[in-house]
Amino acid sequence: MSGSSVVEGEAQAEVQAGAQAAVLPVSRRTLHDEVVGRIRDMIIEGHLPTGSRIHEGQLGARLGISRTPLREALKFLASEGLIDLVPGRGAVVRTLTRVDVRDLLEVLTALESSAGRSACARASEAEIAGVRRLHDAMMEFYARRDRLEYYKLNQAIHSAIAALSGNAYLAQVHETIQQRLRRIRFLGNQGPEKWSAAVAEHEAMIAALEARDGEALATVLTEHLRRTWDRVIDVVEP
Amino acid sequence: MSGSSVVEGEAQAEVQAGAQAAVLPVSRRTLHDEVVGRIRDMIIEGHLPTGSRIHEGQLGARLGISRTPLREALKFLASEGLIDLVPGRGAVVRTLTRVDVRDLLEVLTALESSAGRSACARASEAEIAGVRRLHDAMMEFYARRDRLEYYKLNQAIHSAIAALSGNAYLAQVHETIQQRLRRIRFLGNQGPEKWSAAVAEHEAMIAALEARDGEALATVLTEHLRRTWDRVIDVVEP
DNA sequence: CGAGCTTCGATTGCGTTCAATCATCCTGTA
DNA sequence: TACAGGATGATTGAACGCAATCGAAGCTCG
Structure with missing residues (x-):
């Protein structure tokens, strides 16, 4: 040992x-x-x-x-x-069953939608620019097909949006859920077509944030997480 | 001792x-x-x-x-x-600051809105009838001005809606938040006009649930919690 | 007389130890 | 031979005790 x-x-x-x-x-x-x-x-x-x-x-x-x-x-x-x-x-x-993952993703969706709306309303330009930089860096790793680093930044972006809500408790719960889903989401992003689709959704996310269109951002986030469910459903048992 | x-x-x-x-x-x-x-x-x-x-x-x-x-x-x-x-x-x-309460209520709003939508989509008639019974019992206590029992059923109704989402994790987080806010919300419902307003909002809630109008229920819940914030803001310090 | 330092009491942090419970294996009997 | 019962080892649950740290009071010095 x-x-x-x-x-x-x-x-x-x-x-x-x-x-x-x-x-x-x-x-x-x-x-x-x-x-x-x-x-x-x-x-x-x-x-x-x-x-x-x-x-x-x-x-x-x-x-x-x-x-x-x-x-x-x-x-x-x-x-x-x-x-x-x-x-x-x-x-x-604890083993994450399929139902557990669905439940966690559903709560994550509710939190991120709310956070997205708040972020569009109250984030500073500098903060939004910071998320954009994370996104651009993530795209670099996507271009190099560096899945691990891509994924780390992917999570960082979601965390950043949660933090931009200005709601510390929301950010904390969001982080807890994201950690619990980390392994499964990482495994679920296998396959180039799934990956490119996820990237496209992220592009739309950033666009909505920069346009400060809260409703659009909430919609994109919801859709993104719904498709995440489709992407990971094969990875998780029962 | x-x-x-x-x-x-x-x-x-x-x-x-x-x-x-x-x-x-x-x-x-x-x-x-x-x-x-x-x-x-x-x-x-x-x-x-x-x-x-x-x-x-x-x-x-x-x-x-x-x-x-x-x-x-x-x-x-x-x-x-x-x-x-x-x-x-x-x-x-831990002391709940004003910001803490606002954050908790915001997350509660996101969760209840999501739960309300799910509940309208998937709850059985019997389950909805169960919530109605809770509501009717609560109105009894309102008529008698029994604030403590009224409040217990009030919380039970919110918990029931969270449970009707079919999302166990959501219900759990909801319960945790509700417990933390229990004391403050109880203190905040002082005053007859505040109380009657809260009751009216609850009426609308039940109506939307029985009509299975998820959007309406989400809206009512959001509004209800926004007004809850107004009701408790004087009770909490800083 | 006030401020800084030192020492002392109190309380937490953690390692160790004892009792209770659970799982497994062995033995005896039908 | 198979099943039931008991006994033993292993593991958890809880109490105890010691060392480290924090807060505060007292003392000394400027």
């Missing part, structure tokens, strides 16, 4: 912590949120396969921590819905 | 647990979710004032449990946003 301690890893899950960090100017140190972020990544990346039980002693040893902070992190993740806590049997990695 | 143990209390926070309990036919026993529900209630009811620090030893003694399960429960509640975990200082009850 790799005797790596947690301390080595960088804090990658600061997105939603930043939303309510206004009262604490700089989040001094992440104590055990490190562990939360780490386990969350392990689940999303597939290192902890869905449906499998989480052995506390074993995972704790791998992370170089004792069971107590690990259990606290598991409780936190359970609240996010990534794992289920079965009374006598511990934590099991 | 009251030396009451946790075991006496009934489990009141089973709402969102039920959403994903399909795999576990009967949720055998709630081990520490009891504690989560208890603390959540204490916060919402105001027994733990907002902004105050939570003393682990003290609260643990009051609940009759040791610090370990209490800390796990606090981590869970932190993920819901009810409390903030400050690294060296423990847990503090």
Whole structure:
């Protein structure tokens, strides 16, 4: 086993912590949120396969921590819905069924539509230009067929629109859902025709945002996510 | 102090647990979710004032449990946003600022609008009739000016519409938000003219649902929550 | 007399340990 | 031979205790 301690890893899950960090100017140190972020990544990346039980002693040893902070992190993740806590049997990695994915996408649609309308109404020109830059960078990776980097920027754009709503809570919930869908959406974008269609939808998205046409943006986002459902439906089981 | 143990209390926070309990036919026993529900209630009811620090030893003694399960429960509640975990200082009850309430209501609007559309499209006649019964019962309490019971049914109706969407995740997030706003919305409905206006909006809601007019229902819900914002704006500080 | 530093008490963070529960395997009997 | 029952090992759930850190009071010095 790799005797790596947690301390080595960088804090990658600061997105939603930043939303309510206004009262604490700089989040001094992440104590055990490190562990939360780490386990969350392990689940999303597939290192902890869905449906499998989480052995506390074993995972704790791998992370170089004792069971107590690990259990606290598991409780936190359970609240996010990534794992289920079965009374006598511990934590099991939650499997996303087809219905789960549909439900998550539906909520994502509601949130992004609302965010899109707000963004068109209140975002500054500079902020919109920032999204445009993300889009252009994404198109670069599309031209090079760099799927991983393309996808990262794709998610960043959606997150940016959610953030442009000016609604921190919306952005936070949006981020949580997007993380949970990350793996499935990535797998679902296989195939050049699917990919090019998604790109076209993104073009329309940016156009609507720059035109500050909230209704059009909401419509495009809704349609985009409806087609995302079509794209991922084959990837997810049951 | 009251030396009451946790075991006496009934489990009141089973709402969102039920959403994903399909795999576990009967949720055998709630081990520490009891504690989560208890603390959540204490916060919402105001027994733990907002902004105050939570003393682990003290609260643990009051609940009759040791610090370990209490800390796990606090981590869970932190993920819901009810409390903030400050690294060296423990847990503090989160204060809902005006911006927070606005953000929460905005997300609630997006969710309920979406749910309303879905409900009109897919709910059975029996389910709609069930909501009507809730509404009629609520009107009874309105006639008697029983504000507490009125308000309970008011929330139940909104939850029912969220559930009628057929989207378990949406219903869960909706419930979480509604719980967080419970106290403020209750305080905000003071005054007879505010109250009667809210009742009228509810009438329109039920009418749109029974007519299965999804767009109308979404509009009414949006308007209802916008006016809710007006009603509560004086109650919440900053 | 006020400000900065130091020390001390209190509280949190985490590791360790004990009790309860669950799963598996073995044994005995029909 | 197959099934039922019990016993044992493993794993979770909760309590305890120690070390680190935070806040505050007291002391010293300018």
